[in-house]
Amino acid sequence: MTTVSFLVEQSRIVGFDVQGHSGWGDEGADIVCAAVTSAIRLVESTVNDVMGLCASVKVREKDTKIIFRLPGGLSAPAESTCQNLLTGLMVYLTQLHDEYPENIEVMEE
Numbered sequence: 001m002t003t004v005s006f007l008v009e010q011s012r013i014v015g016f017d018v019q020g021h022s023g024w025g026d027e028g029a030d031i032v033c034a035a036v037t038s039a040i041r042l043v044e045s046t047v048n049d050v051m052g053l054c055a056s057v058k059v060r061e062k063d064t065k066i067i068f069r070l071p072g073g074l075s076a077p078a079e080s081t082c083q084n085l086l087t088g089l090m091v092y093l094t095q096l097h098d099e100y101p102e103n104i105e106v107m108e109e
Contacts, residue, residue: 015069022103
């Protein structure tokens with residue numbers, strides 16, 4: 001199962017951790033893992049490559065984990081955009097959980 005934990009501090013999503021293989025299919029043919037990875041990469045590339053915000057991203061292949069953290073001190077427009085992106089990601093992954101409840105879990109911490 002893939003577990004996604006959104007980290008929330010004072011109503012602000014500050015990042016997320018994603019861990020595990022969904023188990024829907026074999027590695028390389030797992031549509032749930034592909035959907036999760038694509039969504040995460042879209043958010044990360046928007047925040048870092050498009051907006052230039054330097055969010056921390058760590059990929060640990062040994063335990064199949066991705067850690068994403070927003071930087072602090074964002075301008076109001078950047079903060080608003082990041083919160084919209086992360087909220088959209090949470091909604092999307094929750095909908096994916098509704099479709100594949102045995103393969104993905106979404107939590108808020």
